[in-house]
Ligand SMILES: Cc1cc2nc3c(=O)[nH]c(=O)nc-3n(C[C@H](O)[C@H](O)[C@H](O)COP(=O)(O)OP(=O)(O)OC[C@H]3O[C@@H](n4cnc5c(N)ncnc54)[C@H](O)[C@@H]3O)c2cc1C
C-alpha cells in the first residue's frame with residue numbers, strides 16, 4: 001500500500017455519489033401557453049415571435065417568419081388588430097401590457113422595407129380550391145392553401161383585393177401601400193385573383209373545384225326605420241366609406257350626425273371631419289362604456305373633435321335637423337326611452353348600425369344552413385354542404401380582421417385534411433401560463449413605450465396615418481418587456497440556482513438551452529421557484 | 544448596490560445571466576466554464592442555501608484569483624456534507640481542522656504561503672455561524688486584529704444545523720430550535736442583545752467587510768471579487784436559508800433570502816476601513832410577517848395562539864435596521 005499517512009482509501013470525487021436517488025419529484029422543462037398567444041384570434045405564437053424580436057438584428061426576420069406561419073398580414077395587424085393579446089398580457093398585472101401590436105407593426109414594416117418573401121415549401125398537390133371574396137379571410141385561406149401546395153383561385157366582386165381592409169377601414173388607419181404590399185406577397189405565391197368577378201350562383205361554379213372557401217363578409221349596411229322628410233339626407237356608413245375609397249367625395253354638408261356606436265361609426269365620423277365637416281356628432285343610444293367601438297378609437301375620435309351624444313336615439317330626420325329622444329339605462333343596462341325629445345342640427349345622417357351579409361349566391365347549394373342571416377358552420381368551418389367551407393364576417397362569430405384571418409387559416413387546415421381524407425393535425429394547447437406561474441421579481445422595471453400620434457392639425461384635414469410607428473430601438477425595448485410567459489428565454493437562473501449543479505447548460509442557441517442532470521437532481525424545486533417565466537415544472541417520480 | 548446595474552429591458556440585474564447579454568456582462572454562475580468549486584454528489588439537504596452560497600462565493604473567488612486559491616473550512620454542515628471520507632466535493636485545495644479554529648488555521652496557511660514567497664495564492668476561511676459567531680469568534684477576532692491576509696466567509700444559517708438544529712449566537716429572536724423550544728411564555732429564542740459579527744468586524748477597522756445573500760447573486764459575486772482586490776483581513780457574511788433547520792420548503796430558499804433583505808431583517812451593505820460605503824436598498828418592501836410565515840420555526844407566532852406582540856418586536860428590529868442603514872428604496876427615504 002503506497003498511500004499517504006493515515007490514508008487507507010483512494011480519495012475520490014463526490015460525483016460518485018448519485019444524489020439523484022433522493023428525489024421524489026423531478027424538474028422538467030415545459031412550455032406553457034402564454035396568455036397573449038392564447039388570446040390571438042389568428043393563432044399567432046406571440047410569445048414565440050417576441051422571443052425572436054427581442055434579439056434584435058436578424059431576430060426581426062425570424063420574428064416575421066414566425067408570424068407568417070400563422071398570419072400573412074403582420075404590417076396590417078400592427079395597425080388594425082384590436083390586440084386581444086395585449087388585453088390578456090400578464091405584464092398588465094405588473095405595470096402595463098407589452099405593446100405587442102407596435103412590435104408587430106415594426107416587424108411587418110421591416111419586412112416590406114427589406115422585401116422579405118415567403119415561398120411554397122411543398123410540391124403542387126394538383127387540387128383546385130375556389131375562394132369567394134378577397135377580404136382578410138379569403139386572402140388568409142388562399143395564403144395557407146397555397147403554402148400547402150393547392151392551386152387557389154379567388155373570385156372577388158370588387159375592383160381590388162382587401163375587402164373591408166380597403167373599402168371599410170380608412171387610409172388614416174391603414175395606408176394602402178402597406179395593404180398592397182402584403183396582398184401582393186400572397187399573390188406572388190401563385191394565387192389567381194379574379195377581380196370584378198362577383199359569384200352570383202355558387203352551385204353553378206363549385207363543380208370546377210375540389211373545395212370552396214366562402215368569405216364574402218358582411219357588405220350590406222343595416223337599415224333602421226326612421227321617418228324621414230323628403231329633403232332629408234341619409235347615407236349608409238359602409239357605402240360612404242366605400243365611395244370614399246373609390247375616389248368619390250360623399251356630400252355630407254357642414255354638420256354630420258353618425259348613428260351607431262361601433263368602430264364603423266368612429267371611422268365614418270372621423271372621415272367626415274377630414275372631408276371638411278365642421279361638426280361630426282356620434283349619436284348612440286347607450287353610454288360610453290357600453291360602446292362596442294375600441295376605446296382607443298373613441299379617444300382618437302374625441303381628440304379630433306368628434307362630438308358624442310350618449311343615451312340618444314333618432315326619432316325623425318328632416319332637412320337640416322334631427323329629432324332625438326333621450327334614453328336612460330334600466331337595471332339590466334338596456335336603454336329605455338324617456339319620452340323627452342330634443343333637436344339636433346345636422347345636414348346629413350350617416351347610419352352605422354352594423355352590416356348584414358348578402359347570401360343570395362348560396363341559393364340552391366344543398367345542405368347549407370343559414371341562421372340569423374349568417375352561415376352555420378362546424379368547428380372545422382365546413383358548412384352543411386360537404387367541401388364548402390366558410391369564415392370571417394359571414395359566419396356567427398365576433399367580427400374583426402384578425403378573426404377573419406384566423407378563420408382563413410383554420411379553414412385551410414381543414415380543407416387540406418378534407419381533401420386528403422385524413423384527420424387534420426391536432427392543435428396542441430398546453431396549460432396556460434397564468435400570472436401566478438411567473439416569478440416577476442426578476443423582471444426589470446420597464447415602462448411601456450406608446451406610439452406617437454400625428455399632430456392634430458394634420459389629422460383634421462388629411463387622411464395621413466394617425467398612429468406612427470416605433471423606431472428600431474423603441475421597438476426593441478418594447479419587445480424586451482415581454483416576460484416570455486411559459487417558455488424559457490435563456491436567463492440562466494436554473495443553471496445558477498441549483499445547489500447541486502444538476503442543471504447542464506448546453507450553450508446552444510434556441511429554447512432547449514438546459515438539461516436536468518437526473519444523476520444529481522435532488523428535486524428541491526429551486527429552479528422551478530426561481531424560473532422567471534414558469535417554464536419548469538415539478539413532476540412526481542414514480543417510486 | 545455598488546456593482547454595475549445591468550440595463551436590459553427584460554431581466555437585468557437580478558437573474559443569473561440572460562442570452563441577450565454580451566458574455567462580459569454575465570455572472571460567474573452563468574458561465575459554462577465556472578469552476579464548480581463545490582461539485583455534485585455532496586450530501587447537503589435538498590435546496591440547501593449553504594451549499595449554494597459556498598459555490599457562489601468560491602467560484603467567484605476562483606475566477607478573481609485565476610484559480611490560485613486555498614480554502615480552510617471549520618466543522619459544520621458545509622464540511623460534513625462535502626467530505627465524507629474518502630470522497631470530496633471540493634474542486635480546489637481545501638483543509639479542515641476543527642470547529643473552533645478555522646480562522647486560526649486560515650491565518651496559519653496565509654503565513655506559510657507568505658513565508659514560502661507565494662503571495663499569488665490567496666486564502667479563504669469559511670465556517671457556519673456557529674463556527675464564526677460562537678466558537679470561532681476568538682480566533683477570528685485575532686485574525687482581524689493582526690490583519691492577516693485572509694477573506695473569512697461566514698455562511699449564516701442561524702443555528703447549529705449540522706448537529707441537529709441548536710441555537711447559536713446568530714439565531715434570531717423568536718425562532719424555535721431544539722434548544723429554544725416552543726415552551727412557556729417566551730417561546731423560541733429569547734430577545735437578547737444580538738451579535739452582529741459584520742459590525743464587530745468593522746470595529747476592527749479591517750480593510751473590507753460586507754454582507755450578502757444567496758438571493759442577490761450579482762451583488763455577492765461583486766463583493767467577493769472586490770474583497771480579492773484587498774490585502775489583509777476581510778470579512779463576508781452570507782445569509783443562507785436552511786430548509787431543514789428553519790422548517791421551510793426546499794424550493795423557498797432563495798425566496799426567503801430575498802424576503803430577509805426586502806423586510807429589512809437582514810441588512811445588505813459594504814464597509815471599508817470601518818465605514819459603511821454602500822447599502823443594497825430594498826426594492827419592494829414587505830412586512831416581516833411575509834418572511835416569518837413560511838418558516839416552521841416561527842409557526843408558534845401565527846397558530847392558534849398567535850403572538851402579534853412578538854411579530855411586532857421582530858418588525859421593530861427590522862425597522863431599526865432600515866433606519867440605521869438607510870435601506871428604503873430611493874425616493875422613499
Ligand atoms: C368601417 C369598418 C372598420 C373596421 N375596422 C376594423 C379594425 O380596425 N380592426 C378589425 O379587426 N376589424 C375591423 N373591422 C371589421 C373587419 O373589417 C371585418 O371583420 C373583416 O374585414 C371581415 O373579413 P371578411 O374577409 O370576412 O370580409 P370582408 O372584409 O368584408 O371581405 C369580403 C370580400 O368578399 C367580396 N365579396 C362579397 N360578395 C361576393 C361575391 N358574391 N362574389 C365575390 N366576392 C364577393 C367583397 O367584395 C369583399 O372584398 C372593420 C369593419 C368596418 C366595416
Ligand SMILES: Cc1ncc(C[n+]2csc(CCOP(=O)(O)OP(=O)(O)O)c2C)c(N)n1
Pocket residue numbers: 593618619620621641642643670671672673674675700702703704705706711
Ligand atoms: C469543539 C466542538 N464542539 C462541538 C462540535 C460539534 N459540532 C460540529 S458542527 C457543529 C455546529 C455547526 O454549526 P455552524 O457552525 O453554524 O454550521 P452549520 O452546520 O450550521 O452550517 C457542532 C456543534 C465539534 N465538532 N467540535
Ligand code: SF4
Pocket residue numbers: 034035036037046047050088089090091098100481482483484485
Ligand atoms: S409578457 Fe410576453 S409572453 Fe407574457 S403575456 Fe405579455 S407578451 Fe405574452
Ligand SMILES: [Mg+2]
Pocket residue numbers: 671672673698699700701702703704711
Ligand atoms: Mg449554522
